[in-house]
Every structure is written in C-alpha cells, then in structure tokens.
Amino acid sequence: MSRIIVVTSGKGGVGKTTVTANLGMVLARLGSSVVLVDADFGLRNLDLLLGLENRVVYTAIEVISGECRLEQALVKDKRQPGLALLPATQNRRAETINPNHMKQLITALAQMYEYVIIDCPAGIEMGFKNAIAAAQEALIVTTPEISAVRDADRVIGLLEANSIKKVNLIVNRLRPAMVQANDMMSVEDVQEILAIPLIGIIPDDERVIVSTNRGEPLVLSETSSLPAMAIANIARRLKGEQVDFINLAPGNDSFLSRIRKLLWSKIG
C-alpha cells in the first residue's frame, strides 16, 4: 500500500522544497521506492534542489495532456536508484491543471511507488488545491515565527475540511540558542497553537543553503550535519509503525538537549 504525502505550509520560504528533497532522498536510501512530485506549477524548484534540472525533458503537463507517457516524464536519480522526480511545468499551460488531473496522475504514480511525496506551492489557491487533491496525509512545515505558524494553522484547517486527517508537524529552522534566550518561539509554543503531532525538529544551519545551491541534498554529504540527522529521523518516524509516534516527545526532547549541548560545547 503506497502512501501519498503532501508537504505543505501556507507561507512561502519555510523550507517545504528542501524538506521534500531531503526526505525523498533518505526514504530512498532506506530502501523504499519514492517519487517526488513538484506541484509548484509555474515556479519549479524541486529539480534544482535535487540537481536534476538538466535532465528534465517532459513535465507533468505533457503527461496530463497525453503528449507523453508517465514513465517518460519521470526523472530517475542516478545517486539513489529508488528515487524519481515528476517535474512541474513552467509555462502558462500550467493554469489549466485541475484537482481531477492531479488525482489521476498521483493515483497512477501510487501504483508504481511506495511513497508519493508532493511538494505543495505556497498559498491556498488553485495550486494548493491541486497539490492536496490526492493526498492521504500531510506534513506541515513551519518555522518558529508567528506568521508562518498562523498560516500553518489556516492550512491545517483546510486540510481537515478536505478530510486529510493524518497531519504531522515539522518545525524547521529552529535556533535553540535563540529559543533559550526567549527570542524565538519554542517548539512547545508552536505546538500549543497548532495542536498536531510533532514528527521532527530541524535546526537552522548554513550548510542547508550551500547544499541547495549545489543541487545536492544535504543528507547526501559525507560529513553528517544536524539538519541531515533530523531529516533522517523524520524519515524513520514516517516509515515506523504507530508505536513510534507515541515515543516521539521524549525522543525529541533528548534530541533538543543534544543540540543544546553541542552548542554550549562550541561556545565553551
């Protein structure tokens, strides 16, 4: 049974695409077959982050209009054989895509892959509706800022209205030092408002920007980094049985304290 997961946030620039790319890479490394769907029609980014831009020939719109077969549009990742990308369209024809098209497309992909991960565009307009049309579960990405949390709250409401009940939270770009100094919302503050289960906390790191610009997801780099570890943990929790979610909170606490310790040791 394949899982169709939409990665969404409401607000732009909180790291949906980065999370999608890295999560897909880890899931593939853990042995699952994964397809990433770039639903940000008109503004594609996912292929850049994966470093697959120069291998895109066909996009989703050609599949929908019947100009090519689905298999032709899928870009297979050379580094991770289990990973494929369905790129988004950049031209104006993208406006003709509706939720029914997306449902057909995603259903077809779900026959072929264990995980279908959809990178949702920012906003709650047509692009959002397309992206969530076929999704069974959702990952909400938010940063610890009130505007991002407010938008995430709105999006959770819309997902609930669309009968997507399994919604998990990823808090991205957390800066534990700032939280400790009371200058940033803590994960608890975010959770208090959103009231959905937490599946991961990703600390802020400059290396994420470097890896984005190189088109090489951070989880692939030789030296391990905290964000890469955090994303790998999210992937394991996603794969894990329901049991894993129950033990989540203490696990995350110790994870946070690990970050804190690391930061303190650097300062000290």
Place this chain on the structure above:
Amino acid sequence: MNSDSAPPLPQGKVEENPPLENRPPQVELKTEQGNLLLILPTEAEASAQINWQIICEQLKNRLQGNDRFWQSQMSVHLVAQDRLLDGRQLKAIADTLANAQLQLQRVCTSRRQTAVAAATAGYSVEQQIVLSSLIVPEATPDSRLKEPLYLETTVRSGAEIHHPGTVVILGDVNPGGIVVAGGDILVWGRLRGVAHAGSEGNLECRIMTLQMQPTQLRIADYVARAPEKPPSQFYPELAYVTTEGIRIARATDFSKTHLLSNS
C-alpha cells in the same frame, strides 16, 4: 501575546462602534424528531457572497464539530430552501454526509429544478411553496433563546463561526479565528482569536473562556483589546459590558458579585 502594534489601551476601553461586517449566512444543522435537518442559506441571504465551495467547507466543518451527538446512519433532511442545486451538488452533499455516517434521505425545496434533480437522484422530495410575504422571520426578543450551537473543534486561523444564538466551543479559538454569536460565547479552551458576542446588539451577552488571551473582544457595539502584556497566570474568565465598556472578571468572582446580587 498579540501582534498588535497600536499604543496600549487600558483593558476594556470603549471604541466607536465598529463597522459590523456583513454576516455571511451559515449552514445550519438541527435535530428534529430523530432526524437531522440540514438547512442551507437562502439565495437572498447568500447570493453572490457565498458560493458553493464555502457551503461545502462549512458543512464539513460543522459535521466534524459535533459528530459525537449523532447516531450513525441517522437520516438527514436537506432543507435547500430556494437554493438551486444540481445532481452533482446533491451528490457532493450526500457524499459529505456519508463520510460522517449520515444518510441523505429527503430534500425540501421550493425550486422546481432542484426538486427534479433530487427526484432523479432517488431522494424523496418535498416541494414547498414560497410564501415570501408571509414568511417574515419572527424577531426573537432575546437572541440567547435561540438554539445554541455546540462545536467540538479547534477554530483555526481563517475559520469564521457565525450563529444567531449562543455558541459553545469545546476546543481552542486560535489567533486569526473568529466567532460571532447572537448570544453568549463560551470557549472551553483558550480564546486567542476574535470573539463577538451579542452581535445583534444585545449588551447583556457575555464571553466566557478558560484562558482569556483574545486578539479582540466584542460585545454588541463595544470593542476591547487584551492588555499588551499577558497575565502570568490564567483563570477562567468572563467578559461583560459595563457603562465604562467591556470588563473582565474571574469567573468565580463574577458568579458571586453579579449573578447572586442580581437575583
């Protein structure tokens, strides 16, 4: 607490009458003789401003909010009033109800096309004759006497709940969420959004919550903002109107000083 940048006002300071927003009509759910009535707003109440999608979204939210109270496979009578529904829309309503373990059985409508569509889809149809001049909605003297709305839900950012009677919410009202009630508002949870009690002008209405951290409180024509600095400790509190504007009291104190002395 709030992202309000205006200079701090003393708690409960009165401002000029706020422009009362055009109340978007709501989908209503009522139980009557073992059946559930689903009442759609009339076209007059909601012509251009409320479209099909909003109705659908409201219906889904409503069903989510109190599914605990209905037996499964309860039959639903759709009161479509003068709203034009085609077969596709009827099916969408039936599917949404089926998701909540409810069955659409009967459609009451005053529109011929809707009746035909409902009959084609196999529902029992009741055609009503419009007596527009005769059905003047009776003005209820006290909006608090209208049937209360009980919702078990989190009112999230962007969601608006409007109801002519009292609203009871078991859950939080998040920042960005709005509750407007003709009667009282009772939030069994945190109130962090906007609450407007007595929206039809009733000054007697109150807003009660376990944790009072609102973006804004409105009772009838009065508006108040929460203090800039949130209190360090929260108690169940209650907002009411005095001659000086909206005041907040601890729920335990209020029952002693106001409720007992009035009786």
